[in-house]
Amino acid sequence: MPLTRAQAYTEAGVNIDAGNSLVSRIKSIVSQTHIHGVLSDIGGFGGLFKPDMSGMSPFWSLPRTGWARN
Numbered sequence: 534m535p536l537t538r539a540q541a542y543t544e545a546g547v548n549i550d551a552g553n554s555l556v557s558r559i560k561s562i563v564s565q566t567h568i569h570g571v572l573s574d575i576g577g578f579g580g581l582f583k584p585d586m587s588g589m590s591p592f593w594s595l596p597r598t599g600w601a602r603n
Contacts, residue, residue, distance in 0.1 A: 556575055559575070560574075560575055563575045569585070570582050570583050570584050570585060581594060
């Protein structure tokens with residue numbers, strides 16, 4: 534029988550409730566760090582940031598575990 538998404542996360546050792554609780558506790562602190570270029574609020578995956586690079590238009594995805602340039 535296939536696992537539900539919640540069961541699969543639990544079996545992998547992921548605690549969704551703990552993650553959501555952490556985000557709730559630090560959300561107000563993180564909001565104080567917003568600068569020009571921030572495209573999103575804190576969430577489960579990470580945040581989005583687009584720096585002003587004069588004439589260029591890169592898009593950055595900043596997951597909690599590192600970074601990736603698109």
